Amino acid sequence: MAVPEVDAVVRGWRARYDTAARYGGVAHVTVLFPFLHRDRIGAAERAALREVFASRPAFTLTFADCARFPGVLYLVPEPAAPLRALTAEVARRWPSHPPYGGLFGELAPHLTVANSGGEGVHRRAEAHLRKHLPVTARVDLVDLVVHEEGRWLPWLDFPLGR
Numbered sequence: 001m002a003v004p005e006v007d008a009v010v011r012g013w014r015a016r017y018d019t020a021a022r023y024g025g026v027a028h029v030t031v032l033f034p035f036l037h038r039d040r041i042g043a044a045e046r047a048a049l050r051e052v053f054a055s056r057p058a059f060t061l062t063f064a065d066c067a068r069f070p071g072v073l074y075l076v077p078e079p080a081a082p083l084r085a086l087t088a089e090v091a092r093r094w095p096s097h098p099p100y101g102g103l104f105g106e107l108a109p110h111l112t113v114a115n116s117g118g119e120g121v122h123r124r125a126e127a128h129l130r131k132h133l134p135v136t137a138r139v140d141l142v143d144l145v146v147h148e149e150g151r152w153l154p155w156l157d158f159p160l161g162r
Helices: 004-017 043-054 081-093 118-130
Strands: 059-069 072-078 111-114 135-139 141-148 151-159
Touching (some): 004 111, 043 151, 072 118, 111 118
Antiparallel strands (some): 059 072, 059 135, 141 151
């Protein structure tokens, strides 16, 4: 889910230190990755995705804190419950595509700021970001992005609650 309200705060850091940003990825919170290849998303899959997202209301997120995974600095979206519910429902519908390939345990919703640059960069970025938080964002649309020709490109979008 694109979060344009956060982009102004994180854009410079992401452009230099988030590999997804280098390939066109916007500031976002991931619902489910990896997902079906574009060629495998037909009318039935689109209808199922529309149904999932239409059944969930739009919501507001607040990004008030930074946190870390090993080698990653991210913003923490709160509340996490609607994000976890979306991920759980999409993963339930497509069980052959668990979040992050099943590599991690409990999913921590996050907006990646930096996944390169090292600890020093992450400390400087965090200090800078804390001066500009909190940021609030209304989430009413889920984007399906595809990786084509080395870029992340928006392909389909699905409204929440409609």
